[in-house]
Amino acid sequence: MSFSYFTRLLGIVSVVEEKGRVTISGLDAEAFIRDIRNNWNTSRFDKNAIIASTSSKLTFFSFFAIEFDFILTELVKSRRTNLPKRVLLQVQEKLRANTWLKRLDDPRVIKRVVNKNKLSDLTVDLFRYQEDFLDLYNDQTQRYGLRGYILGDRPGTGKTITGIALHHCLGTKTKIIIAPKNSLYEPWEKTLSEVFVNKPTMYLSDAQDPEHRKLVPGLDYYVFHYEALDQALAFVNRHHKELGSISITLDESHNLNESSRTLTLRTSLFLSLCKYGEHILWQSGTVFRHMGNEIIPCFRTIDPMFTQFVEERFRPIYGVNANRARDILAHRIGLITRVVEAKTPEPTYLELNAEIPGGERFKLSVIKERMREFVTERLTYYKKHEDEFEKDYFALVEVARKKGRIPDGLMNEYLKITTTLHDGYDPIGHKGMPEQANKFEASYILPHLDRDQKIRFNDVRSVYKYMDLKVQGEALGRILGTERALCAAAIGSFQGEFVNLSDRDDRYTIKDLIDSAPSKTVIFTSYVQAVLDTEKSLREQGFDPLVVYGETNADLTAIRREFTNNPAKNPLIATYQSLSTAVPLVMASRTLTLNQPFRDLVRKQAVARTSRIGQEHPTTFVDLYIDTGNEPNISERNRDILQWSREAVEQIMGRTVVSIAAESLERGLVAGMDQDGFSSLLGGATLAYEALAEVLAEDLPEDVTYSIENFGGSGRSAEVLNW
Numbered sequence: 079m080s081f082s083y084f085t086r087l088l089g090i091v092s093v094v095e096e097k098g099r100v101t102i103s104g105l106d107a108e109a110f111i112r113d114i115r116n117n118w119n120t121s122r123f124d125k126n127a128i129i130a131s132t133s134s135k136l137t138f139f140s141f142f143a144i145e146f147d148f149i150l151t152e153l154v155k156s157r158r159t160n161l162p163k164r165v166l167l168q169v170q171e172k173l174r175a176n177t178w179l180k181r182l183d184d185p186r187v188i189k190r191v192v193n194k195n196k197l198s199d200l201t202v203d204l205f206r207y208q209e210d211f212l213d214l215y216n217d218q219t220q221r222y223g224l225r226g227y228i229l230g231d232r233p234g235t236g237k238t239i240t241g242i243a244l245h246h247c248l249g250t251k252t253k254i255i256i257a258p259k260n261s262l263y264e265p266w267e268k269t270l271s272e273v274f275v276n277k278p279t280m281y282l283s284d285a286q287d288p289e290h291r292k293l294v295p296g297l298d299y300y301v302f303h304y305e306a307l308d309q310a311l312a313f314v315n316r317h318h319k320e321l322g323s324i325s326i327t328l329d330e331s332h333n334l335n336e337s338s339r340t341l342t343l344r345t346s347l348f349l350s351l352c353k354y355g356e357h358i359l360w361q362s363g364t365v366f367r368h369m370g371n372e373i374i375p376c377f378r379t380i381d382p383m384f385t386q387f388v389e390e391r392f393r394p395i396y397g398v399n400a401n402r403a404r405d406i407l408a409h410r411i412g413l414i415t416r417v418v419e420a421k422t423p424e425p426t427y428l429e430l431n432a433e434i435p436g437g438e439r440f441k442l443s444v445i446k447e448r449m450r451e452f453v454t455e456r457l458t459y460y461k462k463h464e465d466e467f468e469k470d471y472f473a474l475v476e477v478a479r480k481k482g483r484i485p486d487g488l489m490n491e492y493l494k495i496t497t498t499l500h501d502g503y504d505p506i507g508h509k510g511m512p513e514q515a516n517k518f519e520a521s522y523i524l525p526h527l528d529r530d531q532k533i534r535f536n537d538v539r540s541v542y543k544y545m546d547l548k549v550q551g552e553a554l555g556r557i558l559g560t561e562r563a564l565c566a567a568a569i570g571s572f573q574g575e576f577v578n579l580s581d582r583d584d585r586y587t588i589k590d591l592i593d594s595a596p597s598k599t600v601i602f603t604s605y606v607q608a609v610l611d612t613e614k615s616l617r618e619q620g621f622d623p624l625v626v627y628g629e630t631n632a633d634l635t636a637i638r639r640e641f642t643n644n645p646a647k648n649p650l651i652a653t654y655q656s657l658s659t660a661v662p663l664v665m666a667s668r669t670l671t672l673n674q675p676f677r678d679l680v681r682k683q684a685v686a687r688t689s690r691i692g693q694e695h696p697t698t699f700v701d702l703y704i705d706t707g708n709e710p711n712i713s714e715r716n717r718d719i720l721q722w723s724r725e726a727v728e729q730i731m732g733r734t735v736v737s738i739a740a741e742s743l744e745r746g747l748v749a750g751m752d753q754d755g756f757s758s759l760l761g762g763a764t765l766a767y768e769a770l771a772e773v774l775a776e777d778l779p780e781d782v783t784y785s786i787e788n789f790g791g792s793g794r795s796a797e798v799l800n801w
Contacts (some may be wrong), residue, residue, distance in 0.1 A: 092164065093172035098383070100143055100177050102169055103135045110136070111158035113153050116160075121130055123403050126391045137779035139391065141383040145175050148409045155633035168431045178424070192216040192247045200243060200273055207231075207418045208240045212247055214416055219357075226358030226380035228331070228415040233363030233683055234420050234690025240263045241327050241361050242273060248357050251322030252300070254310065256348060257329035259303035260634045260661055266301050266329075283309060297321040304333065307347035313796050314354050324355050332679070337371035339393070340517065345375055352379040363686060364679035365415060368394045373411060380414070423688045425669075425697035430586060431705040432569075440565045440704055440711045449557045460541055471542040474535045478523040492518045497544040508560035515543065558712070563605040565713050566673040569702050570603065570612030570651075573619065576702060588670065589619050589703075592649055596695035598641065599649035602657070602684050603672040609651050612672065616649070626652035634661070641665060654680050663687040667695040673713060 091104040111124045111131070128146060129423065130137045138146065150170040153159050159166065173179060179605050181187045192212045204212075215227050231237050245253045257266055262282050267290070271277055278298035282290040283306035293300075293309075295317045302310040314321065328334060334345045341349070354356050358379050366372060367758050371393055377384040384392070401779075435722065438444060446768055452551070460467070464779075479489055480792050496510050503512075519539065524532055540548040570588075578584035592599045603609060604628045616623050624647050644666045650657075657663075666688050677679050689697045703714045 091168045093169065093176045095143075095177040097337075098140045098385070098473055099137055100140055100146075100173070101130065101135060101137045102173070103170060103423065103761065105129045105134065105165055106161060107136045108133055113156075113159045113161055114149060117149075117156055118403050118406070120403060122265070122395050126395045129391075139383070139385075139387045139388045140178060141381070141385075143173065143179050144410055144413065145406050145660050147173055147179060148406060152405075178223065182782040188217055190216065190218050190765075191220070193246065193249060196245055196247045197243060199275055201248065201275055201278065202239065202273060203234065204239070204243060206460065208236060208243065211240055211416055212244055215244055217412070222413065223382060224380050224414065225356065226326075226360065228365060228376065228411075229359055229361045230365040231363065233686025234693075236691050237361050237363065238269050238329075239273060241359050242269065244359065245325040245327065245357065246274075246517060246751075248325055249323075250325040250356060252324045253298060253323060253327070253432060254314070254355075255299065255301045255327045255329060256307065256310065256351075257301060257327075258333070259305060260631065260656070261329060262301055262303055264638060270299055276289060279282070304344055307344055307351065307739040311347050311351045314351060317356050321354075325357040325359070326352060327359045327361055329361050331362040331376070332364055332366065334375055334797035335366065335372035335377055340520075341375065349375060349378055355379075363398060364682055365417070366411075370407070373407070374630050376414075421743065423689070424698070425661065425685060425699040428700045429579040429703065430700060431579060432572060432574060432576040433705045434572050434574070436568065437704045437711070440561060440713060441495075441709045442570075442711060443709060444714060445561050446558060448561075449553045452557050453549055453553050456552055460545050460549065460700060464541070464545070467538045467541040471535060471538040473526060474531055474538070475523060478526040479530065481526040482522055484522050488518070491703075492522075496539075496543050501545040512543070561712050562673060563607055565704060565711075566603045566605050567611040569704060569713065570601065570608050570672045571615040573615060579706070588616070591668065591670060591700060591763070592616075593622065593674055595666075595698070597668075598666040599668040599670065600657075600663055600666045600687060601649050601651045601670045601672065602654055602708070603651075604654055604675060605673070607682060608655065608672050609653060612651050616651075621648060622646050624650045626650065626654065626656045631656050635725070638663075654684060657687065661687065662690060662692065662713040664692040664694070667693065668698045670700045670760045671703060674701065718737045 091102070094101050094103075108131075111128070114124050115121050123145075127142045128136050128138050130570050132617060147170060150166050150173070153161070154166050154170070174182075192215060194209070194212060197209075211229065211231075219222065219227060229237055229241060231240065255266060262284070267280070267282055270280055279296075280290060280299040280301060281297055283302045285291045293313060300310070300313070314324070318324070328348065334348055336342065336345050360376050360380070373393070374389060377392075395403060475489075475493075478484065492515060495515050499508060499511060499515065519535075523538055524535065525537055530649070573587060573589070575585045575587055578586075586594075603612070609625050609627050613623050613625050624641050626634055626637055630637060637650075638661060641647050641663075649670075650663070669684060669688055671681075671684070675684070685699055689699075704711050
């Protein structure tokens with residue numbers, strides 16, 4: 079019998095930490111594991127967090143000490159446990175005394191690394207909550223042994239100045255900022271130029287003015303946009319000795335939250351850059367979409383205990399969405415994140431709708447019939463040409479096999495998977511197979527095909543592997559996505575009256591809303607065609623609007639400057655993708671939306687463009703809808719409509735399993751969706767609605783345009799929209 083078994087008989091609990099692992103001995107480990115499973119209704123946590131266990135001993139990585147401490151606290155509060163409460167308390171006491179957790183209550187650990195005396199170098203006084211963050215960063219990073227922290231204050235609360243003040247007070251020689259391209263000059267260059275008594279020297283990637291174009295060691299600040307991360311990494315690799323101590327800020331950090339095992343190049347470059355950073359600040363007003371595994375890139379950069387071995391244990395616990403053990407993860411994230419709610423008054427919210435000519439086409443019943451026609455047409459087409467698609471699929475695989483000299487073993491394993499999917503894809507029974515196939519194709523097949531071959535392969539592979547799911551994705555993308563775009567365009571170009579849903583006697587045209595605003599107006603939509611149609615309509619009414627979307631993004635700084643300085647330029651019409659984050663718009667006080675983004679975080683960011691520190695007027699946020707009487711339409715309830723649309727397609731296709739697959743839903747539409755998010759779609763998991771929403775809204779490529787005039791019936795639907 080083991081020593082831990084005898085100590086258990088004697089009621090002696092011990093906790094030992096060695097080489098990054100914690101071992102608890104002398105307790106009924108099986109009872110403890112049952113308590114965890116019963117309390118959180120999942121076995122994921124104990125199966126993955128616990129490295130090894132016997133009847134009287136268990137071992138886990140030191141990283142998870144925080145989680146086990148939280149679990150013990152919750153179990154002690156629980157009404158009924160298999161393990162006596164006195165044993166739970168004894169384990170927790172020794173866990174806190176004999177592991178790195180003892181640092182948490184040891185004041186000797188805390189040194190003053192944030193020198194707040196340096197705040198006198200600023201031209202502004204920090205708000206109390208901003209200064210408090212500096213103290214929080216100083217204390218928490220040392221207590222928890224972190225290299226950084228998450229500043230999650232809500233949009234409009236002054237995160238830019240807070241982050242600048244922190245890094246200035248940390249006293250690092252070199253400060254690197256990674257930010258969206260549209261924010262290099264405003265807020266970053268503008269704030270850095272104004273917030274210090276002595277203006278710092280700085281480099282801005284893609285700067286046009288000579289003052290900011292010299293990328294040389296010795297400057298105070300280096301501001302790179304996301305697309306210049308390779309340039310930033312190469313510069314630091316070459317000059318890190320001259321640059322000295324480095325602090326790094328990642329602005330709008332939610333853009334680098336990824337849950338996939340295979341990270342995007344952008345995120346990989348940032349993680350490599352962070353190896354040189356002594357202090358790393360993740361900064362975003364909307365920190366997480368779903369939490370879960372999207373916290374992994376952050377942990378990699380700020381927590382030295384989050385090793386590759388820990389990550390392999392962490393990943394299966396939380397998956398894409400930490401539903402079962404969400405409170406355990408939330409507790410951890412709460413220790414490394416500071417969130418302050420908006421310090422500016424909330425805007426007045428209005429909901430207006432209007433009976434628009436031709437609006438009947440946007441009724442859900444009408445769209446359902448269009449989807450029925452489309453599904454019938456596409457299934458007929460694919461079945462008719464099934465042999466041709468299959469022949470092309472295997473021919474292109476063979477091209478890649480020969481050019482890439484792919485080993486027979488790897489190729490045979492891949493073909494076995496795709497044959498299984500082809501013979502009858504089951505989201506539950508074949509879980510994980512689509513990801514394996516996609517990964518193989520990305521690594522071994524696509525790199526060895528030319529451009530035209532890649533385009534053809536992207537089409538034929540999904541038809542071969544899961545034809546019906548490809549049709550389902552096409553129906554949702556082409557019909558539902560197109561109708562949403564057309565609906566937004568119809569709302570934006572409508573020149574009649576909208577009715578206040580809270581007061582039917584209260585009526586406004588879009589012209590009235592712009593004219594009655596205390597200052598300027600911003601109009602948001604997800605669709606380029608809606609931007610262009612709204613611009614045309616407003617010019618007809620005597621306005622001189624500015625537009626921001628994919629084609630004009632390069633001129634955003636100049637457009638914003640003109641919007642600020644030219645009284646005649648009003649309103650500013652933009653896509654959420656181009657303008658809902660990073661850019662302050664305090665020169666405007668009214669915001670109109672032509673369609674709702676599916677993600678609430680995008681809506682919050684849109685609100686915060688005008689409702690933020692520096693705003694001089696009361697702000698109003700106005701949602702515009704189509705009125706189709708008692709019949710629901712596509713401009714109204716986003717989540718309900720997504721659920722309805724999926725159920726409609728399932729019903730049309732005679733399917734009962736809710737699942738959406740195919741590599742692209744329609745080629746190009748899932749650019750930006752991470753692998754775990756896509757896997758969630760494949761399995762019909764709870765995130766499927768939101769992941770599909772990304773496809774139909776925020777992740778649509780901005781060069782996709784729609785026109786009511788050229789949109790044909792079911793017979794032309796495949797040709798009209800060239801995705």
